[in-house]
Amino acid sequence: xxxxxxxxxxxxxxxxxxxxxxxxxxxxxxxxxxxxxxxxxxxxxxxxxxxxxxxxxxxxxxxxxxxxxxxxxxxxxxxxxxxxxxxxxxxxxxxxxxxxxxxxxxxxxxxxxxxxxxxxxxxxxxxxxxxxxxxxxxxxxxxxxxxxxxxxxxxxxxxxxxxxxxxxxxxxxxxxxxxxxxxxxxxxxxxxxxxxxxxxxxxxxxxxxxxxxxxxxxxxxxxxxxxxxxxxxx
Numbered sequence: 143x144x145x146x147x148x149x150x151x152x153x154x155x156x157x158x159x160x161x162x163x164x165x166x167x168x169x170x171x172x173x174x175x176x177x178x179x180x181x182x183x184x185x186x187x188x189x190x191x192x193x194x195x196x197x198x199x200x201x202x203x204x205x206x207x208x209x210x211x212x213x214x215x216x217x218x219x220x221x222x223x224x225x226x227x228x229x230x231x232x233x234x235x236x237x238x239x240x241x242x243x244x245x246x247x248x249x250x251x252x253x254x255x256x257x258x259x260x261x262x263x264x265x266x267x268x269x270x271x272x273x274x275x276x277x278x279x280x281x282x283x284x285x286x287x288x289x290x291x292x293x294x295x296x297x298x299x300x301x302x303x304x305x306x307x308x309x310x311x312x313x314x315x316x317x318x319x320x321x322x323x324x325x326x327x328x329x330x331x332x333x334x335x336x337x338x339x340x341x342x343x344x345x346x347x348x349x350x351x352x353x354x355x356x357x358x359x360x361x362x363x364x365x366x367x368x369x370x371x372x373x374x375x376x
Contacts, residue, residue, distance in 0.1 A: 145197045148204040149233055149256075150339035152327065157297055160325060160347030172293050174341040178330045182266060183284040183300070185309055186325040186345060187253055188243040189235035194220050196227045212239035212362065216252060223276055230272060231258040235281065239362045243324060246311030247368045253281045255327065258336065265333045282309040284326060300326060300346055322348060 153168035154161050161167065168174065175181060190212070193200040198207030199216050207217075215238060234254040237245060254273035257264045264272070266283075273280050284303060290296055308323040325347035334342045 145206065146193075146195055146200070146204045146231065147336070148200070148202060149191055149193065150336075150343070152343050152345045153340050155297075155300070155344055155346050157301070158325070158346040159349035168340065168344060171344055175290060175296075175328075175344070178332075178342070180286065180288050180331040181290075181328055182286045182331050183303065183326045183328050184255060184280075185282040185284055185323055186327050186347065187235040187237060187245075187281055187308075188241045188312075188324045189237040189253075190239070190241075191233065192216055192236040192252070193231055193233050194223070194227065195231040196224060196229075210359075212236065212364070219252075226276075229259050232256075232272065232276065232278070233258065234273075234278065237365050239359075240315060240365045242315055243308065243321065244313045244315055245308065245365060246313060248310045248365065249368050250279050251365065251367070252278055254278045255281045256329075261336050263334055263336060263339065263342070266329070266331045268333070281327075284309075286331065304346060304348055324348065 151166055153166045153171070155171055156167055156169050158167075191202050192208070192213060193204070194216065199213055199220050200206075201208040201210065201213070213236060216236060232254055233256040234252050236252055237248060238251040254269060257269045257272050270280055285299070287296075291299070304325060305322055307320055312321050312323055313319065314321040325345060328344045328346075330342040
């Protein structure tokens with residue numbers, strides 16, 4: 143039995159080319175988006191989904207706290223803040239271990255993208271406030287919509303946006319050359335119920351993004367921070 147509920151499955155836009163066999167697509171996404179007052183696009187960073195709650199630090203599965211070496215820094219942080227978390231569950235991208243994208247200009251290894259409290263996901267404003275209170279940055283916000291444009295224009299904007307480099311300078315780990323961002327995540331800017339997750343969060347992932355396989359953990363490398371750009375981490 144899981145200690146807590148894991149992060150919900152984020153459904154892809156129908157025009158997202160980076161789907162795999164076990165991914166899900168929200169073909170009614172426009173109906174869902176159209177009922178939301180304000181939505182934001184955030185950059186989808188290439189890391190591991192890690193959650194900090196009063197029970198520990200978790201990877202994708204919440205059956206038990208994680209003990210991976212690339213979460214050691216988060217577990218140290220958790221020991222300092224665990225008594226203050228209460229019912230907050232902080233979710234973020236852990237970039238400590240390099241996956242398919244190496245980021246050139248990161249000042250942190252952990253970027254918050256959501257905060258859950260009991261049966262609700264908190265608004266983006268609350269998410270930013272709580273992340274700041276625990277000294278965490280949030281994922282980059284790329285665009286905010288207060289009222290949607292026409293569907294064709296919305297999709298065109300997404301497709302243009304994902305052609306850009308990532309906010310932190312993204313490089314392909316295989317070629318070593320600059321690459322575009324992994325994708326975007328669109329979310330309701332305001333609070334919503336946990337059971338309504340799939341109607342409030344959507345994603346676009348570019349094709350061919352994943353360059354790692356199941357053996358990547360054997361030879362993983364630590365991602366240097368911007369201030370450590372000249373350090374070679376083995």
